[in-house]
Amino acid sequence: MLTPDVLIIGAGPSGLSAGTELVKRGHRVLVVEREAVAGGIPRHCAHKGFGIRDLHRVLDGPTYATRLVAAAQRAGVTIWTTAMVTDWSASAGATITSPHGRFLVTPRATILATGARERPRAARLLPGDRPSGIYTTGQLQNSVHLHHQRVGSRAVILGAELVSFSAVLTMREVGCRTVAMVTEHPRPEAYAPVAKAGGLLFRFPVLVGHRVTRIIGRAQLEGIEIENLSTKQRRVIECDTLITSGDWVPDHELARLGGLAMDGRSKSPIVDGGLRTGSPGVFAIGNLVHPVDTGDVAALDGRHVVASVEQWLASMPPMPSTVQLIPAGVLTWVAPGRWGEFVARPSRGRYLGWVGGFARFPRVTVRQAGDVLATRRLPWPAVPGRLFRIPSSLLRDVTISGGDVTIEVK
Amino acid sequence: MPVLRDHDAVLPTRCDVAIIGAGLVGSALAQALSGLDCSVVLLEAKGDVGDATSKANTALLHTGFDATPGTLESRLVRRGYELLSAYARQTGIPVERVGAVLVAWSDEEFASLPTLREKAIANGYHDCALIDADEVYRRLPALGPRALGGLTVPDESLICTWTTSLALATDAVQRGTVLALNTTVTSAVVGAGETVLTTSRGSLVATWVVNAAGLGSDVIDQLFGYDRFTITPRRGELLVYDKLARQHVPHIVLPVPSSVGKGVLISPTIYGNVMLGPTAEDLRDRSDSATSESGIDFLLTKGAKIMPSLLEEEVTASYAGLRAASEHKDYVVDVDATQRYAVAGGIRSTGLTASMSIAEYLVAAIRDAGFVATEKTTLPPPPRMPNLGEESLRPFANEAAIAADPAYGEIVCFCERVTTGEIRDALSSVISATSLSGLRRRTRATNGRCQGFYCGADVLARLAIAVEGHS
Numbered sequence: 001m002l003t004p005d006v007l008i009i010g011a012g013p014s015g016l017s018a019g020t021e022l023v024k025r026g027h028r029v030l031v032v033e034r035e036a037v038a039g040g041i042p043r044h045c046a047h048k049g050f051g052i053r054d055l056h057r058v059l060d061g062p063t064y065a066t067r068l069v070a071a072a073q074r075a076g077v078t079i080w081t082t083a084m085v086t087d088w089s090a091s092a093g094a095t096i097t098s099p100h101g102r103f104l105v106t107p108r109a110t111i112l113a114t115g116a117r118e119r120p121r122a123a124r125l126l127p128g129d130r131p132s133g134i135y136t137t138g139q140l141q142n143s144v145h146l147h148h149q150r151v152g153s154r155a156v157i158l159g160a161e162l163v164s165f166s167a168v169l170t171m172r173e174v175g176c177r178t179v180a181m182v183t184e185h186p187r188p189e190a191y192a193p194v195a196k197a198g199g200l201l202f203r204f205p206v207l208v209g210h211r212v213t214r215i216i217g218r219a220q221l222e223g224i225e226i227e228n229l230s231t232k233q234r235r236v237i238e239c240d241t242l243i244t245s246g247d248w249v250p251d252h253e254l255a256r257l258g259g260l261a262m263d264g265r266s267k268s269p270i271v272d273g274g275l276r277t278g279s280p281g282v283f284a285i286g287n288l289v290h291p292v293d294t295g296d297v298a299a300l301d302g303r304h305v306v307a308s309v310e311q312w313l314a315s316m317p318p319m320p321s322t323v324q325l326i327p328a329g330v331l332t333w334v335a336p337g338r339w340g341e342f343v344a345r346p347s348r349g350r351y352l353g354w355v356g357g358f359a360r361f362p363r364v365t366v367r368q369a370g371d372v373l374a375t376r377r378l379p380w381p382a383v384p385g386r387l388f389r390i391p392s393s394l395l396r397d398v399t400i401s402g403g404d405v406t407i408e409v410k
Numbered sequence: 411m412p413v414l415r416d417h418d419a420v421l422p423t424r425c426d427v428a429i430i431g432a433g434l435v436g437s438a439l440a441q442a443l444s445g446l447d448c449s450v451v452l453l454e455a456k457g458d459v460g461d462a463t464s465k466a467n468t469a470l471l472h473t474g475f476d477a478t479p480g481t482l483e484s485r486l487v488r489r490g491y492e493l494l495s496a497y498a499r500q501t502g503i504p505v506e507r508v509g510a511v512l513v514a515w516s517d518e519e520f521a522s523l524p525t526l527r528e529k530a531i532a533n534g535y536h537d538c539a540l541i542d543a544d545e546v547y548r549r550l551p552a553l554g555p556r557a558l559g560g561l562t563v564p565d566e567s568l569i570c571t572w573t574t575s576l577a578l579a580t581d582a583v584q585r586g587t588v589l590a591l592n593t594t595v596t597s598a599v600v601g602a603g604e605t606v607l608t609t610s611r612g613s614l615v616a617t618w619v620v621n622a623a624g625l626g627s628d629v630i631d632q633l634f635g636y637d638r639f640t641i642t643p644r645r646g647e648l649l650v651y652d653k654l655a656r657q658h659v660p661h662i663v664l665p666v667p668s669s670v671g672k673g674v675l676i677s678p679t680i681y682g683n684v685m686l687g688p689t690a691e692d693l694r695d696r697s698d699s700a701t702s703e704s705g706i707d708f709l710l711t712k713g714a715k716i717m718p719s720l721l722e723e724e725v726t727a728s729y730a731g732l733r734a735a736s737e738h739k740d741y742v743v744d745v746d747a748t749q750r751y752a753v754a755g756g757i758r759s760t761g762l763t764a765s766m767s768i769a770e771y772l773v774a775a776i777r778d779a780g781f782v783a784t785e786k787t788t789l790p791p792p793p794r795m796p797n798l799g800e801e802s803l804r805p806f807a808n809e810a811a812i813a814a815d816p817a818y819g820e821i822v823c824f825c826e827r828v829t830t831g832e833i834r835d836a837l838s839s840v841i842s843a844t845s846l847s848g849l850r851r852r853t854r855a856t857n858g859r860c861q862g863f864y865c866g867a868d869v870l871a872r873l874a875i876a877v878e879g880h881s
Contacts (some may be wrong), residue, residue: 032825035864086806097806097827099816120861122650122727129700130729132846136863143867213703249724253859256654264722270767 001078004030005109005313007094009085009254012040014123014286015113016068017054017302018363019077022309029077030105032096034084035173038072040115040128042295044141047169053296053348054303064295067109089258090279109309112255112277112284113302116291118163119247121215126244128215131222137167137245152240155283157181159236160188160206161246161385165198171241172202180190180237181206182226186358215242246385248291266291266333266354272322272391273336273392274343274385275301280319281312290335290352293387297348304347311342321400323368328408329337330357334390339398339405355382355409366394367406373397382409388393411587412609413841415457421590421611425449426783428616428819430595430609430630432466433577434621434762435754438769440582440589443620446773446783450587451614452579453607455594455626457780458848459841460575463624464762465851466699466731468688469680471505471567472763479532479742482771487760488534490767491565494574497766501577501792503570504680505797510566510662511541511549513557513716519666520558526666527561537564552658552719553813566662571762571793573853578765580793580840583787590842595623598633600749618750619782620772624734625696627742627755634751639742641756643696643732646688647705649713652801652859655684655723663716674712676720681799681854683726686713692735699730714859726859733758743772747779793840796832798854805829806844822872823860823865833869837876846870846876 006022008015011033019031030309037043045061072079080098087095094105100159116374118136133152142179143149155176157164160183162326168178181188181198186209195206207226215235223238250268260269261278268291269277271286277284285305286298311317322340327333334353336346348387355362362382367377374394382388390407397404414421427443429436432454440452445799456462471494474487498505498857514520523540530538539562546554546560546812583589590611597608598619607614621630627642656678665673677685689705704726714721736742738757741764745752752775754768761768777783797804805811805818806827812819818829836843836852846856846869864871 035819082820084806084824084827086821086827097812097819097821099812099819101808101812101819117860117863119724120863122860122861123725125649125706125725125728127701127706127728128704135866136861138860138863139866142864143870147867147871149867149870215700218697253654265725276635 001030002105003104004028004107006109006111006309007032007105008111008113009094009111010040011038011069011081012080012113012286013042013299015111016072017299018111018113018285018305020072020075021306023075023077025306025310027313030107031072031077031079032083033079033081033168033202034130036082038069038079038081039293041138044145044350045166046173047166050295052404055298068299079258085254086186087257088254090282106154108159109281109283109312110289111305111309112282113286114251114254114288116248116250116287118245119249122248123249124244125210126215129217131215131217131220133217133221134202134215134242134244137163137243140243141170144174150174151176152221153177154179154239155241155243155244156237156239157243158212159183159244160185160190160195162190162194164243164245165190165194167243167245168198168202174240178202178204179239180204182210182212182228183208185384186212189383203375248287250291252288252328255288256259258282260284263333263337268335270337270338271335272320272338272343273346274340275305275336275347276308282314283309289386293352298323301347308343313375323398323400323402326406327353327403328355328406329410330355330359331388331407331409334407339395343398345392349392351392351407353388353390353409355384355388358383359410363410364394365391365408366397366398367408369404413583414588414590415592415844419611421593421609421614422449422451422588422616424604425451425588426616427618427620428453428614429620429622431621431623431627432459432579432589433462433622433624434460434571434578434765435757435768437575437578437582437766439620439622439772440587441578441585442769442773443788444582444585444587445786447786448783450582451616452587452833453595453609454591457581457592457845459589460572460851463732463734464575466573466729467571467679467733467759467762468685469569469571469762470662470677471569472760473535473563473565474524474763475530475538475563476537476759477533477760478739480527481801481880482743483741483760483764484533486741486764486767486771489770490764491727493766493770494569494763497792498569501581502795503573503577504797504802506568506680506799506801507605508563508568508661510563510664511546512561512563512664512666513553514559514666517558522666523559523561526560537560537877549661550663552717553663554718568678569762570680570798572768573798574762574765576841576852577793577795583794583840584790600751605740605750611712615772618752618776621751621753621755624757625732627734627753628736631753631755633745634749639736639738639756641682641736643693644735645691645693645698645730645732647701647709647730648685648687648708648728649709649725650679650727651684651686651720652724653682654725655720656682658717658719659684674709674716675718678711680799681857684720686720688731693732696732699732701728701730705730724859727857727861730869731801741768743768745772745775745779750781762819765867796835796852805832822868823855823858825860826854828853828855835874839872843873846873849873
């Protein structure tokens with residue numbers, strides 16, 4: 001297995017799904033996972049809602065992860081766990097460190113499926129003391145669901161994304177009450193019904209338009225100071241637990257070590273509709289390229305990438321020509337970030353993007369060489385802190401000779 | 411090994427030398443003194459060695475090129491550089507000789523570079539060279555625009571301050587020093603031939619007392635009837651950038667010092683990150699190591715000018731350290747033969763480099779003042795410390811180590827590539843980790859870009875098992 005057809009780095013939903021599909025089509029696949037157990041982030045998300053779009057079932061996270069792993073194993077995918085890629089480049093291959101030793105794997109194709117993580121307190125530049133009691137949702141869920149550790153009794157959640165509400169549920173299980181949710185955005189980032197239900201069900205205020213200005217507590221967290229962005233008034237909320245939720249950043253270390261072309265805004269490797277990176281034989285899928293969408297959407301990337309991987313394995317074609325997709329208006333990044341003729345339609349027929357401002361009924365305009373190719377008002381809102389979906393039909397008239405394409409969201 | 415940590419552990423009733431403070435200086439003193447035929451007790455108020463000023467500095471091994479010529483600090487930094495470099499080679503304390511470039515951004519700064527070179531020579535350092543702007547940019551391509559020229563300091567180096575404290579204290583303990591953690595000194599009664607120290611762990615009779623209490627050194631000094639210096643904790647805030655930023659920073663980028671202080675530098679770290687800082691702000695509270703809004707804003711503004719591309723990278727950590735600065739321009743290092751009392755106070759950030767030479771100097775001084783002890787004929791070898799340096803071979807990259815013990819191939823902290831073998835070692839070493847911060851300083855675990863998103867729970871679980879096992 002040191003010379004597989006395809007090396008997949010990361011055994012979360014996208015990596016496992018890609019592995020299963022490729023093995024079913026007769027390729028030799030090695031999936032390496034640095035955690036001790038395969039399955040990725042869903043393993044510690046106890047709430048329901050996984051598997052809808054790929055397995056057509058509503059599962060909780062651990063069940064979903066278990067099913068994906070079992071399906072991969074049944075199909076014949078080799079999965080190495082506690083095996084971390086500690087060095088990688090497309091030309092030299094991947095150095096894998098594990099308790100069994102260090103191995104150089106030189107595959108014909110490589111798929112990066114390394115996922116994303118939440119920005120922790122330091123990366124958000126939150127000033128103040130550095131007590132214990134501050135967690136990302138990931139660490140919280142790991143602690144509670146996999147290690148059965150205790151957290152505090154009064155929590156404030158920073159962020160109001162879907163994952164933030166998932167943190168509320170996790171804390172409720174261990175008897176930790178959420179006393180407030182704080183977001184800089186003028187409205188919660190989660191879908192309005194979820195946010196409303198969350199607030200009503202659990203009876204905590206969602207403090208929109210506020211930022212954290214100070215962490216208080218020398219050894220253990222005692223409170224946080226928050227500022228109302230419009231009035232500049234500050235006040236302290238007593239709490240012993242702070243969850244820095246959401247604010248995702250892709251785990252792009254290997255992508256950057258390998259010198260892939262990166263998107264400066266999403267900090268993800270740039271891919272085309274076929275999930276090809278700028279480096280021949282290297283593909284990137286899942287939340288590494290769109291931080292973050294749900295597990296099932298990541299899993300569908302794993303199926304979508306198969307066509308380009310097979311094309312590469314069959315004929316090792318030169319890099320296809322593509323045009324760049326440039327975000328404009330409130331759109332800050334878009335993935336895939338390039339458009340090409342082979343696999344022009346992205347996974348699920350949707351481009352995924354991130355917006356810096358709110359628009360209730362956003363208008364999307366696609367331009368190439370100064371010409372408006374398409375413009376349409378979408379019925380779903382553009383909300384900061386939540387992925388924005390753009391139908392690929394808006395890019396139907398893009399041509400490979402027409403130069404860079406601008407996608408504007410207003 | 412005699413490390414007293416638990417509440418009910420009992421101090422020896424007497425010793426030849428009691429050292430107050432197990433930071434870098436106190437640990438170096440204990441290491442030096444326990445090389446002599448005498449009994450040494452090292453008293454530390456906190457629960458770990460090197461857990462105050464010594465843990466949060468810029469972690470540079472200084473040549474002393476910019477010290478004030480003729481001061482004790484100048485002499486001891488120069489000597490300390492040699493001693494600590496040699497000790498680092500023996501014990502495996504990681505050191506990386508990356509060199510520094512002092513960059514001039516204004517005509518005034520540019521004009522002062524030759525003077526700085528002369529000052530370096532006066533400090534006994536001869537290898538500084540003046541370079542023009544082109545050469546500055548050749549060495550530091552990511553530097554912001556409008557640098558006018560620079561001065562190179564090829565021997566300025568990175569060092570792991572955490573491993574240094576721990577190596578010196580471990581060495582001391584192996585040589586017979588009794589290390590008493592969680593032990594606060596509250597009073598000192600000087601008698602005819604001995605001094606009675608009252609501590610939170612009971613009283614201790616000592617012939618000699620050495621004060622290396624860092625941020626508390628002036629308070630201890632007062633117990634001996636002095637009123638000669640006051641520690642004003644000077645807060646230095648730092649931002650640590652992601653390892654992927656290291657490519658921008660091949661050398662330490664120093665500012666031209668001004669009357670206000672050494673200014674903000676950008677430096678690689680021994681762990682493979684990049685550091686931006688420090689700020690300099692005098693505080694009253696000796697335990698306030700919080701970061702501040704204004705400090706972070708100041709650093710971001712400075713950083714944007716020095717190296718704009720750095721600010722595009724992710725911040726891995728922010729922290730603040732307190733320098734134990736006094737009102738004096740020099741270290742306060744003195745021996746009182748009558749009271750059999752010595753002090754090393756007001757030791758600023760250069761104290762990391764100077765720790766072993768301060769110890770050497772003070773030990774000689776107290777021997778001159780009548781302390782009699784011969785060299786021990788046999789000493790245990792100095793400890794071999796686990797390597798935390800990014801540029802030297804770490805366990806995860808060491809095939810032989812993994813073959814001999816698979817735990818060195820089991821990476822638990824992905825960002826810092828820390829293995830379960832290293833965590834196990836840190837939890838069972840001579841001066842073992844008993845807190846998450848202690849474990850971080852011994853292994854780097856959870857110090858990385860995800861700050862525990864993946865491994866925090868696992869690492870805490872391992873720590874909890876070890877701590878329960880001890881008690």
